[in-house]
Amino acid sequence: MGKQETEMLKGTxxxxxxxxxxxxxxxxxxxxxxxxxxxxxxIAEGTIYALLxxxxxxxxxxxxxxxxxxxxxxxVYSLNAAGRAYLGDFxxxxxxxxxxxxxxxxxxxxxxx
Amino acid sequence: MGKQETEMLKGTxxxxxxxxxxxxxxxxxxxxxxxxxxxxxxIAEGTIYALLxxxxxxxxxxxxxxxxxxxxxxxVYSLNAAGRAYLGDFxxxxxxxxxxxxxxxxxxxxxxx
DNA sequence: TACCAGTACATAGTAGCGCTGAATAGCGCG
DNA sequence: CGCGCTATTCAGCGCTACTATGTACTGGTA
Numbered sequence: 001m002g003k004q005e006t007e008m009l010k011g012t013x014x015x016x017x018x019x020x021x022x023x024x025x026x027x028x029x030x031x032x033x034x035x036x037x038x039x040x041x042x043i044a045e046g047t048i049y050a051l052l053x054x055x056x057x058x059x060x061x062x063x064x065x066x067x068x069x070x071x072x073x074x075x076v077y078s079l080n081a082a083g084r085a086y087l088g089d090f091x092x093x094x095x096x097x098x099x100x101x102x103x104x105x106x107x108x109x110x111x112x113x
Numbered sequence: 114m115g116k117q118e119t120e121m122l123k124g125t126x127x128x129x130x131x132x133x134x135x136x137x138x139x140x141x142x143x144x145x146x147x148x149x150x151x152x153x154x155x156i157a158e159g160t161i162y163a164l165l166x167x168x169x170x171x172x173x174x175x176x177x178x179x180x181x182x183x184x185x186x187x188x189v190y191s192l193n194a195a196g197r198a199y200l201g202d203f204x205x206x207x208x209x210x211x212x213x214x215x216x217x218x219x220x221x222x223x224x225x226x
Numbered sequence: 227t228a229c230c231a232g233t234a235c236a237t238a239g240t241a242g243c244g245c246t247g248a249a250t251a252g253c254g255c256g
Numbered sequence: 257c258g259c260g261c262t263a264t265t266c267a268g269c270g271c272t273a274c275t276a277t278g279t280a281c282t283g284g285t286a
Contacts, residue, residue: 004124004206007243010272011120012210016217023221029234038213047273049235054272071233071281091218093117097125098211100151104129105204108136120272123243142263160244162264167243184252184262 013043015090017051018079021061022087025078028052052077060086126156128203130164131192134174135200138191141165165190173199 020031032048052075055061060083064076079087133144145161165188168174173196177189192200 002202002206003242004128004203005210006273007124007127008206008210010123010243011117012214013273014120015117016214019214019217019221027234039209040213042274044274044276045235046237046275046277050237050273053236068234069282072235072279073281074234089115090117093115093121094214096152097118097121098214100153101125101129101132101207101211104132108132116271119244123272126244140263155245157245157247158263159246159248159265163244163266166265181252181262183254185250185264186252187263 009043012094013047014051014055015087015094017048017055018060018083018087018090021077021079022084025064025076027066027074027076029074055083122156125207126160127164127168128200128207130161130168131173131196131200131203134190134192135197138177138189140179140187140189142187168196 016035017031020026020034026034028045028049031052032043032045035043035048052061055077056063060080061077062080064078066074066076068074129148130144133139133147139147141158141162144165145156145158148156148161165174168190169176173193174190175193177191179187179189181187
């Protein structure tokens with residue numbers, strides 16, 4: 001959709017994916033499909049794969065190749081200890097930001113349009 | 114501070130500044146100082162000025178030069194109609210994102226550390 | 227056989243945003 | 257005069273998400 005959403009996703013999309021992986025192991029294609037179901041209609045496939053590669057390079061996730069009945073083998077990602085700690089940081093940062101914004105919204109109620 | 118906060122601010126900082134300008138006209142230095150008080154300790158000054166320039170170029174704000182008793186003249190920004198509409202879009206996008214994240218947090222309570 | 231849709235991953239190139247670091251400028255104070 | 261505070265500006269960098277494309281494997285169908 002808009003540029004606003006794209007920019008706002010920077011930083012948060014990583015946390016979203018980490019949160020998903022915290023609840024269960026998953027692979028790229030699956031994550032993309034799930035996000036689309038949740039209303040993130042236009043998150044590009046390539047974005048998720050690139051993100052997962054970054055997570056792997058930073059050793060926040062464990063990876064396991066699993067053969068698939070259809071198509072090439074899946075790369076199943078799961079959160080490791082470092083990833084869980086990093087996710088904790090993410091939630092703290094997010095909470096801080098969300099609180100400030102909620103406060104701003106209630107004090108400046110100018111819902112345009 | 115961390116890289117996480119920096120990335121998360123992308124897109125949201127713009128909305129924050131718009132929200133501030135919705136409640137009252139302000140100039141760059143003032144906004145920076147206010148943000149620091151609110152806990153955004155390490156938002157660089159240059160960042161705010163660059164952001165204000167972008168807002169001006171996109172015609173979301175009105176600008177007025179006001180002489181200052183100390184230092185060079187201030188550029189006082191205020192939100193115009195387009196800016197208020199854009200701020201409305203921002204809040205909608207933010208709400209969507211915040212809802213998804215809140216849902217994710219409650220279903221995957223893995224507060225690390 | 228030939229073709230296509232669906233699954234699954236990968237990557238080169240682009241654009242946008244915030245940060246770093248520095249420069250410029252005006253005013254008041256010791 | 258030199259220092260500190262106010263106030264703005266700018267070049268260059270790093271990071272993330274998007275676009276667009278390509279690869280690879282399976283099953284259905286004409």
